[in-house]
Structure formats: structure tokens, C-alpha cells
Amino acid sequence: MISVVGIGPSREDMTIRALKAIEEADVIIGYKGYIKHIKDLVEGKEVLPKGMGQELLRVELAVRESREGKKVVLVSSGDPGIFGMANVLFQLMGKYEDVEVEVVPGISAVNFAASLLGAPLHDFAVISLSDLLTPLSEIKCKIKKACEGDFVIAFYNPRSKTRKKPFSEAISILQDEKKPSTPVGLVKGKNGGTDVRITSLEKLPTEQIDMSTIIIVGNSMSYVEDGWMVTPRGYMVPYPLHPLAIEFYEKYLAGEGVEGPNLGCEYYPCHYHPQNCTFCYCPFYPCGDPSTGGRWIKEKGVWSCEGCTWIHEDETVECIQAKLPSIVQNIDDLKEKKKELLKLRRECIRGSEC
Numbered sequence: 001m002i003s004v005v006g007i008g009p010s011r012e013d014m015t016i017r018a019l020k021a022i023e024e025a026d027v028i029i030g031y032k033g034y035i036k037h038i039k040d041l042v043e044g045k046e047v048l049p050k051g052m053g054q055e056l057l058r059v060e061l062a063v064r065e066s067r068e069g070k071k072v073v074l075v076s077s078g079d080p081g082i083f084g085m086a087n088v089l090f091q092l093m094g095k096y097e098d099v100e101v102e103v104v105p106g107i108s109a110v111n112f113a114a115s116l117l118g119a120p121l122h123d124f125a126v127i128s129l130s131d132l133l134t135p136l137s138e139i140k141c142k143i144k145k146a147c148e149g150d151f152v153i154a155f156y157n158p159r160s161k162t163r164k165k166p167f168s169e170a171i172s173i174l175q176d177e178k179k180p181s182t183p184v185g186l187v188k189g190k191n192g193g194t195d196v197r198i199t200s201l202e203k204l205p206t207e208q209i210d211m212s213t214i215i216i217v218g219n220s221m222s223y224v225e226d227g228w229m230v231t232p233r234g235y236m237v238p239y240p241l242h243p244l245a246i247e248f249y250e251k252y253l254a255g256e257g258v259e260g261p262n263l264g265c266e267y268y269p270c271h272y273h274p275q276n277c278t279f280c281y282c283p284f285y286p287c288g289d290p291s292t293g294g295r296w297i298k299e300k301g302v303w304s305c306e307g308c309t310w311i312h313e314d315e316t317v318e319c320i321q322a323k324l325p326s327i328v329q330n331i332d333d334l335k336e337k338k339k340e341l342l343k344l345r346r347e348c349i350r351g352s353e354c
């Protein structure tokens, strides 16, 4: 049996199944740098450390040892299925008839990085910037498509001392396709520890990015709050309707609402001039999603829309007006159809076409 085992990003993050597979193995094969991390676990076993670039040789060795009836562990960093040894193993398995294999998953660098950044991953793409085996044209095309689909994008192997072009090409696509303020999380191995930084596309510290850096670029809704990077999934926050909002929507549903700037309002303009006041009381309140500028007032546990100008933009109002009548027919729908309303909000932020 050959078990290709993901040892995750660090000893503390190894799974129990990975530990057990190593414990039960007769032979351990892997890149010497990774085996060093699990030295104490492999004492007394046959250990065959190999160099970088010898991936195929490692698999051939594993097959040879396994055919002698030994339990073999093929060590992979992170998760074997994400730029790890599972791919190499299965590419060669077609050559052999009598070899039993299993994949023991591990925590990939993208999961590890995400856990240190907060909750940045929601519908995400993982792209390696290594052009050693993949043509640069294919890498660029994938980045462009991921941007068009508004995916969060995690990049592996971004930039080495000699291989800088894929990274600069990637950045130029991201800059063309995403907002300069798009949050970017950087997680990098440093002096045996981990360096975590959250920045934005426009402030990316290019020179500090190397092969050990995992880059997570947010989507159009990602935000940074209290030092965490978050891409909201859109959970519904239960909240009672304010009496003034009820009054406002009674008029709106009766066709008596004010469209465009409400110049007669004593508070006009509460944000900027000329602001669209059609949804003076936001139909999504409280969205609980800071991506458009709202925030919780912690000491009161109240959602504040003070920083959200999105709801007052003509384009936003147009988008909401196109679909709101099919969702809200009476006041109760503002509460009962909140999930549909929040989906409409996402659609109006991101655009309905992908």
C-alpha cells in the first residue's frame, strides 16, 4: 500500500489520520525538507529522503517498496491534492496493475493562510504562478477568467529570485480587472514563524513577496474589519423593523415614495449631493455586511449605515427597483423575504451578469 500523506503546513496542523498513516508505515519517502519536519515521527523506519525535482523518482521508489509488501508513506506538504504529490502519483499509476494507493488529505497552504487572515474564502480559485510545467498563457487566461467570475483568488508559488514574470503579469491582470482597494492577504513563512499582513491591490508590497508567500486576493465584496479579511457569504441578521421604516415602505408600496434627491428633506443631503433618496430606509437593513460601508456599533449592538453611500447611487437604485416589486408586495415581506432581499443586494453590488 502507498499512502500519499499530506502533512499540512506545520506539525500542529497535521491530521490524526496523517499521524496514524506515518506511525503504521514501514518506509517513508519524501522531499528531505519535509521529512525534516517529521523527524521524530519516523525514527526506526526506513527513510528515503529525496531532493527537489525528484518527484517522479519518489513515486517509482514508493512503487518498488510497496511491491515488496511494505507499507509506504509518500510525504506531501500541505494537501497532496493541491499542487502536492497525489497528482504525480496518479500520473504514474497507469503504468502499474498491482499497486494499492490511498490519499490522506492535509491542510493546504490556502486553508492555513485563510485561517490566519479571517474568513477570506468564498467561491474561490487557487492558481499556481509557477510556469515550470504550465504555459504562462494558460496561467494568465485562468486569472482573467477568475477575475471575470469575481472569484476570490489564492496564488501559490508567486515569485522566486529568478522567476518574476508570471507574478508581474498576474498583478497587471488583477489591476485591470479589480478595484485598487480590493483587500489582499499575504501569509509568508518567516524565520520559522509566519508573517501575516492584510493590504490592498494598490499597496501590494511586491518586493516582499516570495515563493513562500500565499496571496489571497478578495472579490468585489471582500472587506477588512478589526484586522481580519472577510468575504461575506450573506447570512441573515434577524432584526425588528423600525416604525419609521414601516411608515416609509407603506408610502413606497402605495406609490407615494420620493424618487431621486429628496431636496425637501431637512436632513438632505445626509451623504453627498446629488444623492438618490429613493431608498432612504434601506430595504436590506440591517445587511450586517460592511462591504458597502455599514458597520456594527459595538457598544450598542446596532447596525449603522452612516458609511454606506452605495444605497444612494442611481445605478444601485435602478437595480433594486427592477426587482424589488417581485419580492416585496407588503410590509411583512421586508422581514419574511429577507433572504431573497439579501440576494438582490448581492446581485446589485456585483452585477447580475457574470
Ligand code: SF4
Pocket: 282, 283, 284, 285, 286, 287, 288, 289, 292, 293, 294, 295, 304, 305, 308, 310, 311
Ligand atoms: S444602507 Fe448599506 S449598510 Fe445599511 S443596510 Fe443598506 S446596504 Fe447595508
